[in-house]
Amino acid sequence: MPLEVRTFPTGLMMANCYLLIDEQTKHTAIVDPGDSNERLAGIIKDLNLIPTMILITHAHFDHIFGCGYFKSLYPSLKIYCHKLDFNLWTTNPTVALRFGFNTPDDFQDQPDLELQSEINIGNSKLKVLNTPGHTKGSVVFICEEQKFALTGDTLFAEGIGRTDTEGGSYRDMNESIQLLEKVLGDDYIVYPGHDQEEKSGIALEFAKECF
Template sequence: MPFEIRTFPTGQLQANCFLLIDKATNNAALVDPGDRSEKIQNMISIQDINVTHILITHAHFDHMFGCGFFKSLYPSAKLLVHQNDVPIWAGNVKFAQMFGIKAPKDYINQPEGTFKDGEVIQIGQSQVEVVLTPGHTPGSVCFIDKEGKIAVTGDTLFGQGIGRTDFPGGSAEQMRDSIVKLKKILGTDYVIYPGHGGSEKSGRAIKGAEMMI
């Protein structure tokens, strides 16, 4: 089944946190919790949603500083990131200081597990495929729901552009390759949900990205 998707900007940098809900079971994945959010917590509680996974598109602080808060609420949820971004995760406290942001007291200093390129993650009766898209970070990924034709693209592909490649671990060459990869997978009729900003049709988003790579 396709997912129902809810979007919640979080933290000082307003990174998007997504809730991917399998309506058949009310199981869900929380993607990129950048900060604690009572608004998300309340919605999950009111709708009696069972959070089974906390998935991270890439390990920058603005996409995972809320992991401790939500992990304390949903301790059985699997907290996962791509294996290539585990070293990025470890440097987040210092990286956040560059932006004048302190790590939360409940900061989790490492993920519980990792996933690989091409791995399929089952959430209730629905599933997402992990697609490795390095460039912004070595382990940046997109989560793709092929049935619903939606893609959570993190800071790889925005509605109008691409993520920065000048942070540690970034690569302009890898970003170009990742956009080519996404163009083949998504075509023009998916809806992308990026790490910052609003959703967009994949065709328009990729056309804009191609002008920047």
């Protein structure tokens, strides 16, 4: 059975939080919970979903500040993040203040586990691809069977993420976009960290114009 993808723009910066739902088992991954989201929590309850993990595309506050909220609802959840963003994770309270945001009381000061090369959600599988540029530990989650990718702030529908923040690199971003061009077919659906989804061929054409 396929994975269902549901999108929930979350927080004042409207970062996309995703539910990846295995339709057969109801096992569900919460991806990039940037803030508490009662509507999303209500849908999880109403649909009798079984959250099994929190997946992080990169460790910026607008993508992780809701981790504590969902762990309070589901204490067994583990937070998975790329190891190269573990140090960046701890800087978020300071960085958030620079943008005028307060750190939630339930902030998780570290993720629980390192992302490996593959993630299983119910009967479905995601490939985990490190795509540095926005942060050193930025990743893209790829479902090859269903031809979609969650690209975080690496690849947007009409551009790329910033490379001028801590851990960012314009050169690394260029190399990551070249890698995605090789890995993703033109007909993949890209689900980015902000704004709307797009076909990968169109999104990558916009991205290449940034270099």
